[in-house]
Amino acid sequence: MEEALVDWSRAxxxxxxxxxxxxxxxxxxxxxxxxxxxxxxxxxxNEEWKKITKFWMLLFGINFAIGVATGIIxxxxxxxxxxxxxxxxxxxxxxxxxxxxxxxxxxxxxxxAVMLFGWNKVSKKFHLVSTWLVALGANLSALWILVxxxxxxxxxxxxxxxxxxxxxxxxxxxVLLSPTAVDKFLHTISSGFVIGSLFVVxxxxxxxxxxxxxxxxxxxxxxxAVFGLLSSFFIVLTGDSSGNDVAETQPMKLxxxxxxxxxxxGAGLVAIGIVNNKKEVDNDEESYHFKIEIPKMLSYLAxxxxxxxxxxxxxxxxxxxxxxxxxTKEKIxxxxxxxxxxxNYKEDKKxxxxxxxxxxxxxxxxxxxxxxxxxxxxxKETVPNVPLTFYSFxxxxxxxxxxxxxxxxxxxxxxxxxxAEKRFILKxxxxxxxxxxxxxxxxxxxAEVGRQPWTIQDILPTKVSTxxxxxxxxxxxxxxxxxxxxxxxxxxxxIIVRQIKIGPK
Numbered sequence: 448m449e450e451a452l453v454d455w456s457r458a459x460x461x462x463x464x465x466x467x468x469x470x471x472x473x474x475x476x477x478x479x480x481x482x483x484x485x486x487x488x489x490x491x492x493n494e495e496w497k498k499i500t501k502f503w504m505l506l507f508g509i510n511f512a513i514g515v516a517t518g519i520i521x522x523x524x525x526x527x528x529x530x531x532x533x534x535x536x537x538x539x540x541x542x543x544x545x546x547x548x549x550x551x552x553x554x555x556x557x558x559x560a561v562m563l564f565g566w567n568k569v570s571k572k573f574h575l576v577s578t579w580l581v582a583l584g585a586n587l588s589a590l591w592i593l594v595x596x597x598x599x600x601x602x603x604x605x606x607x608x609x610x611x612x613x614x615x616x617x618x619x620x621x622v623l624l625s626p627t628a629v630d631k632f633l634h635t636i637s638s639g640f641v642i643g644s645l646f647v648v649x650x651x652x653x654x655x656x657x658x659x660x661x662x663x664x665x666x667x668x669x670x671x672a673v674f675g676l677l678s679s680f681f682i683v684l685t686g687d688s689s690g691n692d693v694a695e696t697q698p699m700k701l702x703x704x705x706x707x708x709x710x711x712x713g714a715g716l717v718a719i720g721i722v723n724n725k726k727e728v729d730n731d732e733e734s735y736h737f738k739i740e741i742p743k744m745l746s747y748l749a750x751x752x753x754x755x756x757x758x759x760x761x762x763x764x765x766x767x768x769x770x771x772x773x774x775t776k777e778k779i780x781x782x783x784x785x786x787x788x789x790x791n792y793k794e795d796k797k798x799x800x801x802x803x804x805x806x807x808x809x810x811x812x813x814x815x816x817x818x819x820x821x822x823x824x825x826x827k828e829t830v831p832n833v834p835l836t837f838y839s840f841x842x843x844x845x846x847x848x849x850x851x852x853x854x855x856x857x858x859x860x861x862x863x864x865x866x867a868e869k870r871f872i873l874k875x876x877x878x879x880x881x882x883x884x885x886x887x888x889x890x891x892x893x894a895e896v897g898r899q900p901w902t903i904q905d906i907l908p909t910k911v912s913t914x915x916x917x918x919x920x921x922x923x924x925x926x927x928x929x930x931x932x933x934x935x936x937x938x939x940x941x942i943i944v945r946q947i948k949i950g951p952k
Contacts, residue, residue: 449910450910451918452913452916452917452918452921453909453910453913455918455921455922455925456528456529456913456914456916456921457909458925459524459528459921459924459925459928460521460524460528460529461895462925462928462929462932463517463520463521463524463928463932464521464891464895465888465891466517466932466935466936467514467517467518467521468887468888468891469884469936470510470511470513470514470517470939471514471518471589471639472638472639472642472643472883472884472887473507473510473639473642473643473646474507474510474511474514474585474639475585475586475589475636475639475640475642475643476639476640476641476642476643476644476646476674476678477503477506477507477510477643477646477647478507478578478581478582478585478586478643479582479586479640479643479674480503480643480644480647480670480671480674481500481503481504481507481578481582482575482578482579482581482582483670483674484496484499484500484503484670485497485500485574485575485578486575488500489571489572489575495662495663495666496666498663498951498952499663499666499667499951501566501951501952502663502950502951502952503647503667504562504563504578505946506646506943506946506947508559508563509939509942509943509946510939510943511555511559513935513936513938513939516935517932517935520928522544525540527914527916528913528914528916528921529902529912529913529914530913530914530915531911531912531913531914532902532903532907532912532913534612534613535612535613535614535903535907535912536602536605536613536614536903536907537613538613538614538615538616539598539602539604539605539614539615539616539622540595540598540599543591543592543594543595543598543622543623544591544592544595546591547588547590547591547592553584554580554581554583554584554587554588555581555584555585555588558577558578558580558581558584559581561573561574561577562574562577562578562581565577586636586639589632589635589636589639590632593628593631593632593635594622594623594628594631594632596631596894597625597627597628597630597631597632598622598625598627598628598903599898599902599903599904600627600631600696600697600894600898600904601625601626601627601692601696601697601904602614602903602904602905602906603618603621603622603625604616604617604618604619604620604621604622604625605617605622607815609789609792609793609808609811610793610796612789614906626688626692627692627696630685630688630689630692631689631894633681633685633688634682634685634686634688634689634890635890637678637681637682637685638682638883638886638887638890639887640674640675640678640681641675641678641679641682641850641883641886642883642884642887643671643674644671644672644674644675644678644854645671645675645850645876645879645880645882645883646671646880646883647667647668647670647671647674648668648671648672648675648853648854648857648876648879649876649877649878649879649880650667650877650880650947651663651664651665651667651668651671651876652664652668652872652873652874652875652876652877653873653877653947654950655668655866655867655873656870656873656874656877659950660950660951661867663950663951665861665866665867668857668861668866668876669858669861669862671857672854672857672858672861673858675850675854676851676854676855676858679847679850679851679854680851682847683847683851686844686847687748690748690749691748691749691750691751694748694749694750694757696904697897697898697904698758698763699760699763699829699830699831699897700831700836700893700897700898701749701757702757702758702759702760702763702833703760703830703831703832703833703836703837703897704836704837704840704893704897705717705745705837705840706720706722706734706735706738706833706834706837707734707745707757707759707760708726708728708734708759708760708761709734709759709761709762710756710757710758710759710761710762710767710770711746711756711757711759712746712754712755712756713742713743713746713753713754713755714743714745714746714749714756714757715740715741715742715743715744715745716740716741716744716745716748717735717738717739717740717745717841718739718740718741719738719739719841720735720737720738720739720740720837720841721735721736721737721738722734722735722736722833722834722837722838723735723736724834726833727827728760728761728764728765728826728827728830729827745757756770758770758772760830760833763775763829764826764827764829764830765826774826775820775823775826775829776826778817778820779817779820779821779823779824779826781814781817781820781821782814782817782818782819782820782821782822782823783821784810784814784817784821785810785811785814785815785817785818785821786818786821786822788807788808788810788811788814789807789811789818791803791804791807792804792807792808792811795807816905818906819901819903819905819906819907819908820905822908822910822911823900823908828900829900831896831897831898831899831900832896832899835892835896836892836893836896836897839889839890839892839893839896840889840893840897842885842886842889843886843889843890843893846882846883846885846886846889847886849879849882850879850882850883850886853872853875853876853879856869856872857872857876860872
């Protein structure tokens with residue numbers, strides 16, 4: 448029953464997050480593109496740029512309005528479905544979310560009204576500033592959400608209070624400026640920029656294929672291609688930095704991303720491969736059915752040394768004395784000592800036996816770093832879903848390089864004033880819109896599935912993070928949310944398609 452509750456709670460949160468992330472990245476990317484378009488209008492006074500800005504602004508507004516609903520539900524689920532998690536780290540996790548709410552309210556909610564409805568009612572300069580503030584506010588809101596998520600991946604800047612059994616923030620700046628948080632923010636908003644660019648390029652391609660609004664489409668597709676190409680290159684840089692951080696803070700996730708079971712010095716990076724689903728830590732199956740790898744590249748990306756050792760799943764589970772990797776079985780033993788010591792401390796303190804309580808507290812503090820492992824019994828429980836993490840990561844990377852090629856081709860032919868004649872590229876542009884969303888969702892699968900079985904890396908397992916609910920309650924709300932979100936998505940797509948068919952006025 449407990450396992451079913453965890454599975455359904457995870458499924459419901461994943462459902463909400465997936466739907467929410469269908470709306471958010473377009474908001475992040477399209478907001479800056481709109482601000483750039485309006486800047487061109489402000490500088491040139493060209494009414495064509497005003498028409499372009501107002502059209503994309505209308506589509507932005509539709510997406511923004513529907514995306515808000517899923518975000519509110521997502522935050523509520525921390526209290527309804529994950530109350531143990533919220534209690535354990537609420538003092539830390541709640542701070543970035545509170546800042547996000549204030550920043551979203553004052554920046555986005557205030558200035559979006561001016562941006563959407565303030566044409567000819569405020570000065571051109573104030574309207575332009577409002578548009579830029581909406582873009583800034585949307586991306587700063589994302590910052591705080593991503594800081595909170597990054598802390599779950601790499602918990603820093605806090606201490607555990609044994610009297611309240613809660614983690615408390617010690618240094619806000621350590622949380623905000625950790626390398627994990629910086630990398631996650633830059634990499635994630637870059638994916639939003641790419642999706643916004645694909646959206647503009649794809650719809651502009653449709654107009655050129657239909658030979659409608661030619662001038663509008665040419666300007667839009669050129670700007671989208673430039674912004675998308677720059678964003679795609681930036682994604683590669685931030686992805687490299689993120690990979691290096693994962694190697695340091697989440698080596699099990701890195702091993703799963705590469706399907707690496709046996710650690711190696713000078714480990715190669717798998718370019719293309721088919722993992723063996725039968726492979727587990729305790730059998731002799733081969734890790735891959737087939738693979739093509741780039742020699743020593745994984746060692747370089749992980750450690751900035753082509754000959755460095757990269758730990759595999761088996762090293763992390765069974766241990767590796769040569770490289771100082773402790774077996775998970777030993778971590779579990781120490782974790783159980785920590786849990787029992789904390790229990791004894793609280794009991795003795797309540798009974799007024801301060802000397803014994805102090806002894807147990809000292810033991811707990813010595814073993815605190817292993818406490819999360821104490822909730823496991825089998826070391827294999829600490830291994831994430833390797834095939835899902837591997838394929839998600841590699842398909843995401845392949846799509847990322849495809850986007851670079853697509854934007855480069857669109858930009859080249861736009862610059863040569865030949866894009867309207869390249870129907871194949873225009874069709875690629877149109878049908879690449881959903882690929883951007885797929886790549887972004889795959890990134891989240893890597894981040895979240897690769898972190899399992901932890902809610903907070905090495906501190907709080909997912910299986911002890913849920914609320915005390917009946918499985919049937921979670922199942923009912925899962926299907927209700929699935930129906931609601933699907934209706935919202937269909938509504939958004941139908942409204943946007945209708946506006947696209949109408950075209951810019």
